[in-house]
Each structure stands twice: as structure tokens, then as C-alpha cells.
Amino acid sequence: MWANLHNVTVCAMAWGSWWRGRSGTGPGAPGGSAERPSAQAVLGAVADELSALHGEQWRVEGEEVRGPGALAVRLGEPREDDPDRLELVFLADRDRPETAVPDQLAGADGGFGVGGFGVGGGTGGGGAGGGDQDPLRRGVEVWASTAGAALIELVAHNGRFAGHLDPTDPDGLPGWHAIHGGVVGWGTGKRFHDVQDWLVRNPVLPALAPALGGDLGRDQLVGVQVCFGGGAGRRTAEVRVHGEVHAAASAALAALDWPRVTEGDAYARTFVLLVRRAGARPPAEVGLRAAGRK
Structure with a gap:
């Protein structure tokens, strides 16, 4: 069963300057299933969550969820090597495929713990909790x-x-403009928050930089x-870059001194968008069109 889920959002121009706490409880509908969720169920959940987060209307239209602008x-398309994993693809401009940013969906099914919330790992595997009522x-x-x-x-x-x-921020990835998303933690037992607390205090981008290397396959988004x-x-311990497991960075993450909980479970997840390399032009007109401005 789900025990705890908590989210902390980075809300300043640098890591840790100030934080806005946000409860992450989510609706609990009965009847969790081991079957792969339907596309409409996934898209409907995405529309609901983004509407609540953004304060703007997101709605399902055909085979996608559309927001403002x-x-x-x-x-994402099912993967031949792992067909049960679910992938979401965010597009800053739905008419420009170069603005697509894929990310694996944690906590649904296949590889992330059917009927419960778990994680798939580049250096191992494990689950947190034992049967959520609504894992999707x-x-x-x-x-x-x-x-x-x-x-x-x-x-x-x-x-x-x-x-x-910014590219020179000691808590960022050298040479990149970046946007740091929330830090979510979950688990069971009295120490369920230990890994999340560690991640809040210890930004991992600088520690992962040598393993990530200079070539990430593209220069923006x-x-x-x-x-x-x-x-x-x-x-x-898993690091994914543009939707793909990065073996070297995953190994580097596994070697860091984050808490190893022995009673219960403790997990954390975050996401960083590397917007562009220093000196590169920003993604053209993404912000303007997405905001519905000319």
C-alpha cells in the first residue's frame, strides 16, 4: 500500500535559495490493475494533473493532451526492448518535433511495479510500497x-x-542553462523521506557531470x-538522458553517499531540463507561441 508521497519544488533562480512545498497525495480510486492502462486513461490523468499544476486548462484532444498555445x-511509442513501460512526450510546440522532450512515467506498470509504486533502475531494481489503489x-x-x-x-x-x-551555477551542469523540476520522495516506514531530504541538500548535477560528459546528443531541450x-x-539508481538510460551516470549516482534505508523504503526522483548550452541560441519562439502570443 502507499504510505507516503511528498514533493518539494525548486522555485528560485538557483537550487535551494527558497522552496515551495507542495503536497503530493493524488486521488485514490479503487481497483488497481496489472493491465496496461488505456491511452485515454493515461491522457486523462495527464490533463487533470497539468491543469491542477499549471492553473490553466489542459484537455484531451484525440491522441494528445493540449494546453495553452x-x-x-x-x-510515446511502445519500446521493443521494454513494451510495458509508459513514456510521455512533452512538446513545447506540438507542430515542431524538435521541441519534444520524452520521459518515462514512473509508478504505472511494467518495470515500475504493477499494482504498486516502484522504480526501474539502471543499476538494480526495487519497489516502494505494496499496492497503490491508483498507481497510474x-x-x-x-x-x-x-x-x-x-x-x-x-x-x-x-x-x-x-x-x-545558469551555466556557471555551482549547483547546475557546467556549460548549460537548466531548469530544475520538483524533488519528489516516497516510501514506507519512519525513514521514507531520508532519500528525498538528502537530494534536497545535495544537488546531484555537479556530481554527475563527469559521467554525463560533453556530448548529450543535442544542444538544447x-x-x-x-x-x-x-x-x-x-x-x-537510474539516470535517463532524453528518455534513455545513461549507464555511466547511473553508476555514478549509485556510488554517491545517499542514505541506504534498511527498514521500510525510501526513494526520490527529480527532473532537470537542460534548455541549451551556453552560447547557443534559445529554442526559437517556443515561449512566445506556447503562451499564445505573437
Whole structure:
């Protein structure tokens, strides 16, 4: 069963300058299922969570969720190597595929713990909790609080949804303008928050920078998902770059001194959008069109 879920959102121009706490409880509908959720169920949950987070209307239209202006979210195509995983693709401009940022959906099914909230790991595997009543809603809520918040901030650009890191910020990734989404923690037992608390105090981008290296495949709009934690006999540490597991960065994350909880479980997840390299031109007109301005 779900025990605890808590979210902290970075809301300043640098990590840790100030924080806005946001409860992450989500609706609890009965009847969790081991079957893959339907596309409409996933999109409906995405529309609900983004509307609540953004304060603007997001609605399902056909095979995508549309927000203000040209913002959209689509389901990613099933992967041959892992067909049960669910992927969400955020588009800052639905007519420009180069603005797409994919991210794995945690807490739904297949690889993330069917019927409960778990995580898939680049260096191991484990689950937190033991049977949520509505794992899909929980997973979408975690995605919205981390990746969704950073991606909305890309077009809002006002510090309300996520924090900004410049290329020289000691808490960022050297050479990159970045937007840091929320830090979500979950687990069971008295120490369920330990890993999240550690992540809040210890920004991981600088520690992962050597492993990430200089070539991330593109020079703008690169999503970096970080998810790690565990319990007795279980550990996971995974870094995904633009939707793909980054083995070297995952190993570097596993080697950091985050708390190893032995009673209960403790996990944390965050998401950083690398907007562009220093000196590169910003993604053209993304913010203006997405906000519905000429």
C-alpha cells in the first residue's frame, strides 16, 4: 500500500535559495490493475494533473493532451526492448518535433511495479510500497511534479513552477542553462523521506557531470531524469538522458553517499531540463507561441 508521497519544488533562480512545498497525495480510486492502462486513461490523468499544476486548462484532444498555445503531451511509442513501460512526450510546440522532450512515467506498470509504486533502475531494481489503489494517477502526479513542472517553466519563465540554473551555477551542469523540476520522495516506514531530504541538500548535477560528459546528443531541450533509493535488500539508481538510460551516470549516482534505508523504503526522483548550452541560441519562439502570443 502507499504510505507516503511528498514533493518539494525548486522555485528560485538557483537550487535551494527558497522552496515551495507542495503536497503530493493524488486521488485514490479503487481497483488497481496489472493491465496496461488505456491511452485515454493515461491522457486523462495527464490533463487533470497539468491543469491542477499549471492553473490553466489542459484537455484531451484525440491522441494528445493540449494546453495553452501550442503546448501538448503525447504518449510515446511502445519500446521493443521494454513494451510495458509508459513514456510521455512533452512538446513545447506540438507542430515542431524538435521541441519534444520524452520521459518515462514512473509508478504505472511494467518495470515500475504493477499494482504498486516502484522504480526501474539502471543499476538494480526495487519497489516502494505494496499496492497503490491508483498507481497510474500516482505515477502521473510524480511526472507532473518533476518533469511537467520543469517543462511548463520553460514557457512560463517566471520561477513559479521550477528553478533556473545558469551555466556557471555551482549547483547546475557546467556549460548549460537548466531548469530544475520538483524533488519528489516516497516510501514506507519512519525513514521514507531520508532519500528525498538528502537530494534536497545535495544537488546531484555537479556530481554527475563527469559521467554525463560533453556530448548529450543535442544542444538544447535535453531532459535528465534522476531516480534512486531502495530498502532492505533492494537498491536502484537510474539516470535517463532524453528518455534513455545513461549507464555511466547511473553508476555514478549509485556510488554517491545517499542514505541506504534498511527498514521500510525510501526513494526520490527529480527532473532537470537542460534548455541549451551556453552560447547557443534559445529554442526559437517556443515561449512566445506556447503562451499564445505573437
